[in-house]
Amino acid sequence: MHLQYKNTKQNIQAVQKRARHVAPHLHNTLELVYVTEGTLELGVGQELYHLETGDMGIIFPDIIHHYQVFGADAHKIYLVNIAAGSIGFFGEELQKYAPVMPVIKRSELGEEVIHALYRMMLTQEWEFTILQAYLQIVLARCVPLLDLDEKSKVGSDDLIYQTVAYISGHFRENITLDKMAQDLCVSKYAISRVFSGTFHNNFNQYVNDARIRYACSRLENTRDSIIEICLDSGFESQRTFNRAFKERYRMSPSEYRKKWREHSGVISL
Incomplete structure (x- = not known):
C-alpha cells in the first residue's frame, strides 16, 4: 500500500x-x-x-x-x-x-x-x-x-494503522517506543521504520505533535491554565511544553491563545 x-x-x-x-x-x-x-x-x-x-x-x-x-x-x-x-x-x-x-x-x-x-x-x-x-x-x-x-478497534490490522491508533489513544500518557512496541507485539525497529518511511518523523516528534494539537484545542476552547493544559496533554513539565510549542509555532502557548482569541473575536473575561 x-x-x-x-x-x-x-x-x-x-x-x-x-x-x-x-x-x-x-x-x-x-x-x-x-x-x-x-x-x-x-x-x-x-x-x-x-x-x-x-x-x-x-x-x-x-x-x-x-x-x-x-x-x-x-x-x-x-x-x-x-x-x-x-x-x-x-x-x-x-x-x-x-x-x-x-x-x-x-x-x-x-x-x-x-x-x-x-x-x-x-x-x-x-x-x-x-x-x-x-x-x-x-x-x-x-x-x-x-x-x-x-x-484501535476500527479499521485494519496494518502496522501503520495500529501505530497511529495507539498514539491517538495514549499520547497523554508517559509512552515510550519500547512500551508501544511491547503493547503492539512488534519490534521497535519496525515501528521506527514506519515513522521514518511514512511520516518522515521520529517517534518523539510524532508524539509531541499529537500532544501539541491537543493542547491547541484546549488553549482555544477552554479557560484552563497553561500548566493544566501542559500536564493533561502529556508533557512532563511546562518548560518542555513551552520549548516544543515554540519550535512548532514560533510563539509561547499564552501568546498563541491571545492571538487566536483576537482572530476569532473571543472576548477574554
Missing part, C-alpha cells in the same frame, strides 16, 4: 470539487465529504463504503482512508477539512474514537445539515467564526448518529 501523510495547517478548508481517485492517506484533521452529484467509494481501513448523491462520509483524525470513483459520469463533492483546534466541543471524542460506519445517508442528514454544508462552501476562509458556527451545527447533528468505537 502506498500511503501518504498529509499535515493540513488551515483551520477549516471547505471546497467544491470533482471527485477523483485518492490514494490511501491519513491526516490530523476531521474530514467531511458530501456527494453533490454522482457516486463515490470511500475506503476506511480495509473496508469500502458506497456513497450516493446526498450521502456524507465522515473521517475522524488519523484514520487511514482513500477514495475511488467508477464510471465516466460527473462525480462532484463538497470536501471539508477541519483542524483539531477548530472542532470545539467534540475534539476529545474525535481523538479517541472513530465511526464503525463512517457514512451518513441522505435520509438521516436533515435539511439543516445540508444547508450548513452549503453555506460553508460560500463562506470565505477568513470568516472563521461563521465557518465554525456552521461546523458546530453539522457536528451537533451528525456525531450522535454515529456508532463510535475505540480507534
Whole structure:
C-alpha cells in the first residue's frame, strides 16, 4: 500500500470539487465529504463504503482512508477539512474514537445539515467564526448518529494503522517506543521504520505533535491554565511544553491563545 501523510495547517478548508481517485492517506484533521452529484467509494481501513448523491462520509483524525470513483459520469463533492483546534466541543471524542460506519445517508442528514454544508462552501476562509458556527451545527447533528468505537478497534490490522491508533489513544500518557512496541507485539525497529518511511518523523516528534494539537484545542476552547493544559496533554513539565510549542509555532502557548482569541473575536473575561 502506498500511503501518504498529509499535515493540513488551515483551520477549516471547505471546497467544491470533482471527485477523483485518492490514494490511501491519513491526516490530523476531521474530514467531511458530501456527494453533490454522482457516486463515490470511500475506503476506511480495509473496508469500502458506497456513497450516493446526498450521502456524507465522515473521517475522524488519523484514520487511514482513500477514495475511488467508477464510471465516466460527473462525480462532484463538497470536501471539508477541519483542524483539531477548530472542532470545539467534540475534539476529545474525535481523538479517541472513530465511526464503525463512517457514512451518513441522505435520509438521516436533515435539511439543516445540508444547508450548513452549503453555506460553508460560500463562506470565505477568513470568516472563521461563521465557518465554525456552521461546523458546530453539522457536528451537533451528525456525531450522535454515529456508532463510535475505540480507534484501535476500527479499521485494519496494518502496522501503520495500529501505530497511529495507539498514539491517538495514549499520547497523554508517559509512552515510550519500547512500551508501544511491547503493547503492539512488534519490534521497535519496525515501528521506527514506519515513522521514518511514512511520516518522515521520529517517534518523539510524532508524539509531541499529537500532544501539541491537543493542547491547541484546549488553549482555544477552554479557560484552563497553561500548566493544566501542559500536564493533561502529556508533557512532563511546562518548560518542555513551552520549548516544543515554540519550535512548532514560533510563539509561547499564552501568546498563541491571545492571538487566536483576537482572530476569532473571543472576548477574554
